[in-house]
Amino acid sequence: MDWNLLGLSFITVFLSELGDKSQLAAIALSGRSQSPRAVFFGTAAALLLTSLLGSLAGGAVAEFLPTRLLKAIAAVGFAILAIRLLFFNDSETEP
DSSP states (O other): OOHHHHHHHHHHHHHHHTTOHHHHHHHHHHHHSSOHHHHHHHHHHHHHHHHHHHHHHHHHHHHHSOHHHHHHHHHHHHHHHHHHHHHOOOSSSOO
């Protein structure tokens, strides 16, 4: 097992999930429920499943496309999202 990659993956996901809306939803659910342990195990299982699906999908796509192309596609996708968020507000804040 590549321990460096394992640590990097853990740190990346841990930092990106801090303050995420899924974490806020888990806080709200556990505050209202009688069993915060059930909320913990449910949210942990959901995060594990989505991470598993992402890893499997990423591995499958990596078999067909070179890494450089995948990085370029991801960069263009993030750039499009950033431009859309910066310049094309869907009038969510306007009355």
